[in-house]
Amino acid sequence: VRLHDLPTPTLWVDLAALDHNVDVMAAARPGRSLRPHVKAFKSTALAAHVRDRGGHDAFCCATLKEVAGLVASGLGDDVLLANETLDRDRLGDLVAAATERGARVTVAVDSAETIAAAADAATNGPLAVLVDVDVGLPRCGCPPADAGRLADDARAAGLEVRGVMGYEGHVVGNPDRTWRIEQVEVSMALLRAAHDDVGGDVTSAGGTGTYDLHQWVREVQAGSYLLMDTAYARLGLPFQQALFVQATVISASAGHAVADAGLKAFGMDHGEPTVEGCDVFFTSDEHVTFTWSEGHTGPPHVGDRVRLLPAHVDPTVAYHERMWVIDAGDPEGGGEVVDAWPVDLRNW
Ligand SMILES: Cc1ncc(COP(=O)(O)O)c(C=O)c1O
Numbered sequence: 001v002r003l004h005d006l007p008t009p010t011l012w013v014d015l016a017a018l019d020h021n022v023d024v025m026a027a028a029r030p031g032r033s034l035r036p037h038v039k040a041f042k043s044t045a046l047a048a049h050v051r052d053r054g055g056h057d058a059f060c061c062a063t064l065k066e067v068a069g070l071v072a073s074g075l076g077d078d079v080l081l082a083n084e085t086l087d088r089d090r091l092g093d094l095v096a097a098a099t100e101r102g103a104r105v106t107v108a109v110d111s112a113e114t115i116a117a118a119a120d121a122a123t124n125g126p127l128a129v130l131v132d133v134d135v136g137l138p139r140c141g142c143p144p145a146d147a148g149r150l151a152d153d154a155r156a157a158g159l160e161v162r163g164v165m166g167y168e169g170h171v172v173g174n175p176d177r178t179w180r181i182e183q184v185e186v187s188m189a190l191l192r193a194a195h196d197d198v199g200g201d202v203t204s205a206g207g208t209g210t211y212d213l214h215q216w217v218r219e220v221q222a223g224s225y226l227l228m229d230t231a232y233a234r235l236g237l238p239f240q241q242a243l244f245v246q247a248t249v250i251s252a253s254a255g256h257a258v259a260d261a262g263l264k265a266f267g268m269d270h271g272e273p274t275v276e277g278c279d280v281f282f283t284s285d286e287h288v289t290f291t292w293s294e295g296h297t298g299p300p301h302v303g304d305r306v307r308l309l310p311a312h313v314d315p316t317v318a319y320h321e322r323m324w325v326i327d328a329g330d331p332e333g334g335g336e337v338v339d340a341w342p343v344d345l346r347n348w
Helices: 015-028 044-054 063-070 088-101 112-124 144-156 175-199 312-317
Strands: 009-016 057-061 076-081 107-108 130-131 162-167 203-204 242-250 256-257 280-283 286-292 306-308 322-327 336-342
Touching: 009 015, 015 044, 015 322, 015 336, 044 063, 044 175, 044 336, 057 063, 063 076, 112 144, 130 144, 144 162, 144 175, 144 203, 162 175, 162 242, 175 203, 242 312
Parallel strands: 009 322, 057 076, 076 107, 107 130, 130 162, 162 203
Antiparallel strands: 009 242, 242 256, 242 306, 256 286, 280 286, 322 336
């Protein structure tokens, strides 16, 4: 089966580019010095590929569904829910399942309420926490000065406190590397101060845009590096675009062409998808309308296949049920289909 035999729109992965990305990261941050973030790809099959090829066996998640899916698939050696939850019931079920499977689950906490939820869930088995610290992104995380008190409260509630995390999400996507270097320093000074009060051997931070700028933390939480997108491509990182949406030109006029992948096939919060060599005019529910320059290889014809590059990997993947794995080095018919990985961790 070839890529061009599949119905469109089709989410597909260039396996050679993915493996390049796995290898580059594994060389820079081997083993547990990287905690790959599953939110960027939401697939246990891809997580297993990253573990087997890259040698990383500790994962990071954003949702309870992601954690539960990893545990159920035998990928739960050390799973971190790098997010807050108050869902005692599902967290409790998860702890019970993890205990049965010999998996290790850790959850981020930043308040008395999230500690109480974790303590409740821990009646079903061992559950550890990291104190989540606000290092400059106005999202989750406690003020650094509160971290020690929260750690004491968690210990008093019977929870194991493994350390701290602090995600500098306001820094990771900025194309100015010098600025990123400075800001990682600023953020990690805050996390370091919190860690002095909290203790524990886990210090966790970072993302794709800062993976090589962290000296102090034990582990970096990066996920986008695996599949990449055009927003991260602007940073000039050594990772290749590995995720595409294949579409079919369903209408063509003198001045523009229309392909059958629209904003229901792409996360658009980082901008329009890219059609290489063309200008995207606009994207609507099920269509992308694009124009081409004089120098282009010729106007697209109805029935042509086009390759689109997403601007934001995480929400793009979450729109699709599976990603087709393609050997693009065998270009006949758009490349050979070598596998299909379910996006089984989508939804919540
Ligand atoms: C808590 C947390 N850590 C790390 C990341 C890094 O991900 P990326 O690889 O996209 O930079 C994210 C992404 O949003 C995140 O939410």
